[in-house]
Amino acid sequence: MxxxxxxxxxxxxxxxxxxxxxxxxxxxxxxxxxxxxxxxxxxxxxxxxxxxxxxxxxxxxxxxxxxxxxxxxxxxxxxxxxxxxxxxxxxxxxxxxxxxxxxxxxxxxxxxxxxxxxxxxxxxxxxxxxxxxxxxxxxxxxxxxxxxxxxxxxxxxxxxxxxxxxxxxxxxxxxxxxxxxxxxxxxxxxxxxxxxxxxxxxxxxxxxxxxxxxxxxxxxxxxxxxxxxxxxxxxxxxxxxxxRHLNKWLDGRRKVARYYDENLKGLPVITPYAPSYNTHTYHLYVLRVKPSPEKLAKALNDAGIEARTYYPVSLHLQECYKNLGYKKGDLKESESASPETLAIPIYPELGTERLSLIVKKIRETV
Ligand SMILES: Cc1ncc(COP(=O)(O)O)c(C=O)c1O
Missing domain, CATH: 3.40.640.10 (Type I PLP-dependent aspartate aminotransferase-like (Major domain))
Known part of the structure; x- marks a missing residue:
C-alpha cells in the first residue's frame, strides 16, 4: 500500500x-x-x-x-x-x-x-x-x-x-x-x-x-x-x-495528530509540541529524530510511506545567503532541529488501517 x-x-x-x-x-x-x-x-x-x-x-x-x-x-x-x-x-x-x-x-x-x-x-x-x-x-x-x-x-x-x-x-x-x-x-x-x-x-x-x-x-x-x-x-x-469544509478538515488533521501523539508515546522520537495558547492545524506532522531521521525515513519510504525532512538546511546557511556572513553555529537551535525533522503523512482521510501501519513501521524501526 x-x-x-x-x-x-x-x-x-x-x-x-x-x-x-x-x-x-x-x-x-x-x-x-x-x-x-x-x-x-x-x-x-x-x-x-x-x-x-x-x-x-x-x-x-x-x-x-x-x-x-x-x-x-x-x-x-x-x-x-x-x-x-x-x-x-x-x-x-x-x-x-x-x-x-x-x-x-x-x-x-x-x-x-x-x-x-x-x-x-x-x-x-x-x-x-x-x-x-x-x-x-x-x-x-x-x-x-x-x-x-x-x-x-x-x-x-x-x-x-x-x-x-x-x-x-x-x-x-x-x-x-x-x-x-x-x-x-x-x-x-x-x-x-x-x-x-x-x-x-x-x-x-x-x-x-x-x-x-x-x-x-x-x-x-x-x-x-x-x-x-x-x-x-x-x-x-x-x-x-x-x-466551507476547512474547519472540518482541520479537525480531521487534529484527530490524526492525536492518534500519532498517543501511539508514538514512549518511543525515541519527539512528537510536535503545541503550547496551550495555540490550536495547531498540523499542516505538517513533524517528528524530531535524533541524531538523524535518515534510517527511519528510508524504512518508511521503502514501505511505501512517504516521509520527508522539512527543511534540511537553515536559510542562513543557504549558498545564496553567503553574502550575509553567517556561519555554522550562529543559530544553533535551527541548525540542529531542521535536519532532524521528519514529516509523516497527515490528512483527514488517512483512516485507522493506514495510521496503524505507519505507527507499526515507526515502532519497528526506532
Ligand atoms: C512558510 C511559507 N512561506 C511562504 C510560502 C510561499 O507560498 P507560495 O508557494 O504560495 O508562494 C510557503 C509555501 O510553500 C511557505 O511554506
Missing amino acids: KIPILDLTAQYKSIKSEIDATIARVVDSQHFILGSEVEAFEKEVAVYCGTKYAVGVASGTDALILSLKALGIGPGDEVITTPFTFFATAESVSLVGAKPVFVDVDPKTYCINPELIEDKITKNTKAIMPVHLFGQCADMDRILEIAKINNLKVIEDTAQAMGATYKGKQAGSMGDIGALSFFPSKNLGGFGDGGMIITNNKELADKIRMLRVHGSTVRYIHSAIGMNSRLDAFQAAILRVKL
Whole structure:
C-alpha cells in the first residue's frame, strides 16, 4: 500500500460534485481574472480570519512581497525573520531589496524565539516577519510587544497555518498584515497557485489592491511600480467551496495528530509540541529524530510511506545567503532541529488501517 504524505485525490473525491459545478460556472462566465468570484472569496476569507480586509494575489510568495512593498520596505532596510522556514519567507525580503536578519527558533515549537529578537534590532530594522511554522502560531504577544516598543511592522507568514489560533485569535490577523498561501498542499489549497493578504488597515489593503495590478487603479494610469499578481477566478471559486469544509478538515488533521501523539508515546522520537495558547492545524506532522531521521525515513519510504525532512538546511546557511556572513553555529537551535525533522503523512482521510501501519513501521524501526 502506498501512503503519500498528503492525498489530495481523496479530498477532491469527497467534494467532487461541488467543485465540478463551480468550475463549470466559471467556464460559463468566461471571466477568469479577479472579478466577482475573487471579491466574494476575499470577503469570506476576511470573515473567517476576523480581519476587515482581504486581498487576493497570485501566490503566498507574492503576498509576502506585496506586504513588504506596501509597507514601504526596500533597499537599506532590515527585516527580522526565522531561518527555519520555507525559502520564500526570506526570499521575499531579498526580492524587495531589503536584508533578512535571522533570529534563532524556540527548540520546542520551531517558531522564532521572541526573546532573541531585540538583540538583532538596528536602526535599519523595519519589520518582524514571524512564520507560523508547520501549522501553529509563533508567540505573537511577545512579538507584537517588541514591535510596538521599537516601532516595527509585523508581517505574519501564515502560509502554513490558515485556521490556527493563538489565544483565540486567527493566525495572520494579529500583525499589520498576514500573508496566506493557497498552494495546493496548504491547509486551504487551490488547483494551482494563489495567495491572499489579510489586514485591518484599509490603507495597506488599498495599496496592495493597486500594486497587484501594475500599480494601477484607473486603467492605463499607473501611480506606482507594481506587478501582475492577481488571483484568478478558478482558484477563488474552488477555494470558496473548500473554505466551507476547512474547519472540518482541520479537525480531521487534529484527530490524526492525536492518534500519532498517543501511539508514538514512549518511543525515541519527539512528537510536535503545541503550547496551550495555540490550536495547531498540523499542516505538517513533524517528528524530531535524533541524531538523524535518515534510517527511519528510508524504512518508511521503502514501505511505501512517504516521509520527508522539512527543511534540511537553515536559510542562513543557504549558498545564496553567503553574502550575509553567517556561519555554522550562529543559530544553533535551527541548525540542529531542521535536519532532524521528519514529516509523516497527515490528512483527514488517512483512516485507522493506514495510521496503524505507519505507527507499526515507526515502532519497528526506532
Ligand atoms: C512558510 C511559507 N512561506 C511562504 C510560502 C510561499 O507560498 P507560495 O508557494 O504560495 O508562494 C510557503 C509555501 O510553500 C511557505 O511554506
